Amino acid sequence: MQARTIDLLVNGARGSRRRGVTACKGCGRAIVWCATAAGKPIPFDEMPDVISLDDDVETVSTEHVHWGTCSARDQFKRPALATTNDAVQPQPKVEPKEPGFEW
Numbered sequence: 001m002q003a004r005t006i007d008l009l010v011n012g013a014r015g016s017r018r019r020g021v022t023a024c025k026g027c028g029r030a031i032v033w034c035a036t037a038a039g040k041p042i043p044f045d046e047m048p049d050v051i052s053l054d055d056d057v058e059t060v061s062t063e064h065v066h067w068g069t070c071s072a073r074d075q076f077k078r079p080a081l082a083t084t085n086d087a088v089q090p091q092p093k094v095e096p097k098e099p100g101f102e103w
Ligand SMILES: [Zn+2]
Pocket: 024, 025, 026, 027, 028, 029, 066, 070, 071, 072, 073
């Protein structure tokens, strides 16, 4: 079975937030926040294995993406809120769709 992959920004590349470990707000496990090539935050259970590297974008396996393993993932309507230092603003117009999985 072939693992799916996702492109991430190399740590801190293009002005992205540097990777950091925090506790998941849903399940409390330690997670590593990375940024996708599009600049969106994405949490991993552990630092993902790099499959290939191209300048400031690295391709990694989605195997350890936390949204796939989090016991509280249904809570994550807006995963981006979890990493920002900006004021957390309620987003009342959230569509009741499958959260999180955007790749
Ligand atoms: Zn979690």
